[in-house]
Amino acid sequence: TNGAVLTHPGAGLTNEHRLEIAADMLTISTNSRIDVTGRGYLGGRSGVNVAWEGRTLGNTTLGGSVRRNGGSHGGLGGVGSAEQSPNLVYGSFRDPNE
Numbered sequence: 892t893n894g895a896v897l898t899h900p901g902a903g904l905t906n907e908h909r910l911e912i913a914a915d916m917l918t919i920s921t922n923s924r925i926d927v928t929g930r931g932y933l934g935g936r937s938g939v940n941v942a943w944e945g946r947t948l949g950n951t952t953l954g955g956s957v958r959r960n961g962g963s964h965g966g967l968g969g970v971g972s973a974e975q976s977p978n979l980v981y982g983s984f985r986d987p988n989e
Contacts, residue, residue, distance in 0.1 A: 895923040901930045904939055907950050932962060948981045948989060 961968030
């Protein structure tokens with residue numbers, strides 16, 4: 892009931908962060924949330940990433956999405972440009988531990 896937000900710092904070019912929660916039971920009040928929106932790998936031409944490719948597993952641009960296509964953690968990223976493709980799917984949305 893206190894409006895708490897659990898999050899972590901965003902990724903950069905050389906660092907990755909994660910939010911780890913170890914609990915037997917977790918209750919989140921209606922005005923609190925877990926929010927890691929925009930905290931994953933940097934997209935192409937985003938933040939300090941000057942490459943056209945987005946960063947992907949291992950925090951590298953090798954195999955990353957290009958030209959307005961979404962990242963593919965746990966499922967295929969969104970298609971924003973028919974000229975290029977999203978990167979290959981990696982990881983699991985059910986167990987995001989990579």
